[in-house]
Amino acid sequence: MEFTKVPVGISGMSARTNPQIKAIVQGSGDDGGQSDEEPRSLTITAASSNPKMFTLPWEQPLSQWPQELLANLPRGISRHVVRFVHVGDEVYAMKEITRGVAEREYELLRRLQKLDLPTVTPIAVVTGRHSKSGEPLESILVTRHLKFSLPYRALFARNLRPDTAQRLIDALAVLMVRLHLAGFYWGDVSLSNVLFLRDADEFSAFLVDAETGDLHAALTDGQREYDMDLARTNIIGELMDLSSGKLLPGDVDEVEVGNGLVDRYHSLWSTLTDTEKFGPDEMWKIERRVNKLNELGFDVDELEMKTTEDGNRILVRPRVVDAGYASRKLLRLTGLDVQENQARRLLNDLDAYRASTWQDDEDLEIVATDWMRVVFEPTVRMIPHEYRSQIEPAQFFHEILEHRWFLAEKAGHDIPMREAVKSYIDTVLPKYKLNTEDVDKLNAEADSGVVDDESTYGFDGYGSDADDADDTDDSDDSEGSDAIDSDPDAAVWAS
């Protein structure tokens, strides 16, 4: 079945213009329909319409898409073929998987988004793909690339702080607690299935792969424990792999880091969900509990308070907790939408600014407007152009504050902002840059676990020559179907 490219423009979306293309644009309240039948023509089910989606070469296996369409960004390890693709002004992550799995994951990601959980944004499912010769191709799940994010392997590819592994684990523990509180069982927790965003001195973790997940009303202890057990095993494995590749600082104990994740998760979980018991004259303990949750970045929407049967003790348990305490506060004051720790840092600077400008009596909203105009915006405008896609403004601001403090300590006196920014751009920022060579190396590594007959069986031979395998994804697979028919692997099982 031949697929003709449709000219860019909304009119191109009409099924009448090209009967082989169907577009289903879903409203936000619609969970989308699924049918059991494989669509015969290309069908794009999308949450929003981006006409440029129709100009992509869906009739080609993803591993063979032309280089000029691809964004050279580091990918994580995956069993599937994954590519970052420029679509208009955006970059989308495309994953080639079977239709059922693609549709299921798309719906699940949409539901997680509605719950305001940190996940990638689903864009579309593309089904009914066929090659020019009419051979069916796997479906593609499209998600929006999370700007400024990096897979963990890219973070280790550069010389970073020795505690990087620990900070990633901390971020993952927070993510796990948030997902579990919302009733999401992951079934395949690993660093590879997460993207990390810098968040002041910490990281924030985002779920990118929900293939094995399930959303429940509430999770059983068994589900949570199994998720964490699997997370521990996978993470230790991933760190052992980095260690084999000499990418992990020598003094990191992989098993200890993995165990650390489970401990951190449990302590966070119990802080958020445990019932506390105290006397009627100790009501201040409720406030202490709420403050502690705020410090951890959680808002308490609902507290459950009960008295014991004898009426002598009060039982308190947070019922609904919401992450993003500081980031919501900052958003309300400034309109800046940033990560939790960045927000905390910016709020602290805002407080400092209020005190230093003698505006303590002024409304915080008004001071915030001033601070944005006088402090924040002039600083982030100084981010050199070539770094604008690499560092988030809020992160840049945080790092400038750190750097200024470091310079001041060395000099023994305050350092003007402008001077700190210049020094930071000259000495620190270049370390952020991931060069093309590094990205290519990371992506070749990431592809070495892909289980896909188009890209793997496409080349002649079955991996006996290690050098050939490098070209796995770029190989011409015109012989693909013949190769599998005569697959020597199959013979292994015949006996």
Place this chain on the structure above:
Amino acid sequence: MAEVVFEHVTRVYPGNDKPSVDDLNLDIKDGEFLVLVGPSGCGKSTTLRMLAGLEEVNKGRILIGGKDVTTMQPKDRDIAMVFQNYALYPHMTVADNMGFALKIAGTPKAEIRKRVEKAAEILDLTEFLDRKPKALSGGQRQRVAMGRAIVREPKVFLMDEPLSNLDAKLRVQTRTQIAALQRQLGVTTLYVTHDQTEALTMGDRIAVIKLGILQQVGAPTELYDTPANVFVAGFIGSPSMNLNTHPVVDGKAKIGSDTIDLPADIVAKLTPEDNGQIVIGFRPEDAGLATADDANAFSLKVANVEDLGSDGYIYGTIITDDSALESSATMSDQNKLTTIRVNPRALPKVGETVKIKIDPAKMHLFSPSSELRLN
């Protein structure tokens, strides 16, 4: 010995009135490959997750190797969920990829090597043990992932639609591999799928489940040859069984304007609730073309024919009073048409009316009210 036993197991999800799994009694014998099959939402995955310890059991108990595990944590049950999208680590050798989980568990080095070598032999990966995943083909990579589960040597393997994320070509190949592998290893296995072809080709025994209730357990041929009820009859087999409800007149089934003999002892089993009707089922291969004067044959108007070279298929509607039977009275799929397998050299033309005779020994008779098998 690791026999798995479900004893009166019930799972009701919070907020639901009806159980997702209702009073399930099921034994999986030591070393057996049991496939749990049913349409989506039938409770098959819930059953597997209860065995894994991921779902609570509201009533009843679950035993693994004679030990009650009903309230035990998943990691203490000595089970392995296979195919969790296992990632392959690029810097680690094939041997390390397979054995690292044992290293974490503190298994001695020599023991790890022994188990990895044994698994590699079964998976035909011995010569690749010291190489990196990059040097492997897709199929070999897939097998390394299987190796990661095998080396744990668990009491039970659990597989929940493990082929769903493979493309069509790899799916058929891996299906054969898993079945062969399980037989070599002899580890008790519970395999969940919605695909009856997977069930028929892989399982030692198949358990069919619908709306949380176990319908029938048996060897593939048993389910195929003697389905216990209308649901199993229609679910197992592809193309599926022809199932129609017909009036019973003078001890004979009336199919359109024709009649077919029914065994007297079966007719005697019909109850007033059956309303003078019977469900007749027959597989497409258990009927054939008959001559115009053949007794016990019925008329079929040919709506479509298919010539597959080795087989031919007729799809048609049953003629009643010279018009096609109301489709609402039919219970099989294939667009509600009756399917007959014939010699492809003797295919009738579309629009023709042909006489069809069912092999009486291969006829499946069910009560319309209880939907249970009568013969």
